[in-house]
Amino acid sequence: MFYLDFDFIKNAIPIFIQALWLTLHLSFFGILFSLLLGFCIALVQFYQVRILSALCQVYIELSRNTPLLIQLFFLYYGFPQIGLQFESYTCALIGVVFLGGSYMAESFRAGLESVGKIQLESGRSLGLSERQLVLFVVLPQSLVVSLPYVGANVIFLLKETSVVSAIALADVLYVTKDLIGSYYKTNETLLLLVLCYLVVLLPLSFLFLALEKHYKRKMA
Numbered sequence: 001m002f003y004l005d006f007d008f009i010k011n012a013i014p015i016f017i018q019a020l021w022l023t024l025h026l027s028f029f030g031i032l033f034s035l036l037l038g039f040c041i042a043l044v045q046f047y048q049v050r051i052l053s054a055l056c057q058v059y060i061e062l063s064r065n066t067p068l069l070i071q072l073f074f075l076y077y078g079f080p081q082i083g084l085q086f087e088s089y090t091c092a093l094i095g096v097v098f099l100g101g102s103y104m105a106e107s108f109r110a111g112l113e114s115v116g117k118i119q120l121e122s123g124r125s126l127g128l129s130e131r132q133l134v135l136f137v138v139l140p141q142s143l144v145v146s147l148p149y150v151g152a153n154v155i156f157l158l159k160e161t162s163v164v165s166a167i168a169l170a171d172v173l174y175v176t177k178d179l180i181g182s183y184y185k186t187n188e189t190l191l192l193l194v195l196c197y198l199v200v201l202l203p204l205s206f207l208f209l210a211l212e213k214h215y216k217r218k219m220a
């Protein structure tokens with residue numbers, strides 16, 4: 001018979017809140033740096049900077065075609081073999097940024113390439129500098145196109161952080177496995193795990209949907 005031990009749930013909530021805070025902290029900085037890295041790479045590819053553009057493409061293919069778990073193992077277990085050792089959180093942050101930067105770069109690149117060349121040439125003919133062209137012509141239009149992809153990538157990276165438990169980082173999945181192994185309260189623990197992700201991901205999903213609709217109306 002299915003039942004829930006609400007006393008166990010009540011006692012486990014503070015543990016999950018602490019683990020969720022770690023997940024959110026890692027996700028916030030991982031996604032922030034991913035956005036910055038991805039945008040810089042997209043600009044390099046958009047303006048076709050010779051050597052850098054080729055290196056960025058190599059990075060994107062390497063990052064997108066290797067699982068985050070393998071990247072984390074390489075950082076956490078492989079780097080110490082060559083004298084570089086990082087704590088679990090640092091490895092997790094580097095891994096999330098390394099993976100996220102490539103996905104964000106592709107999202108921003110799609111937005112940048114949606115801006116017509118005629119608009120760029122018109123801006124230059126009006127005497128706009130490259131900086132003004134980017135700020136007032138390219139960015140406003142490209143961000144509207146990129147926003148749905150960026151939003152999807154943010155949610156994707158948040159969910160991908162669940163694998164950091166493999167390098168002994170006490171996120172919500174790590175806590176879930178630990179509590180199940182210690183108390184055998186599988187139903188209660190998995191319920192709390194699902195609720196943790198829903199509490200974070202549902203508002204984000206609605207936020208990006210609202211932003212997308214807002215900017216589409218504004219640009220119409």
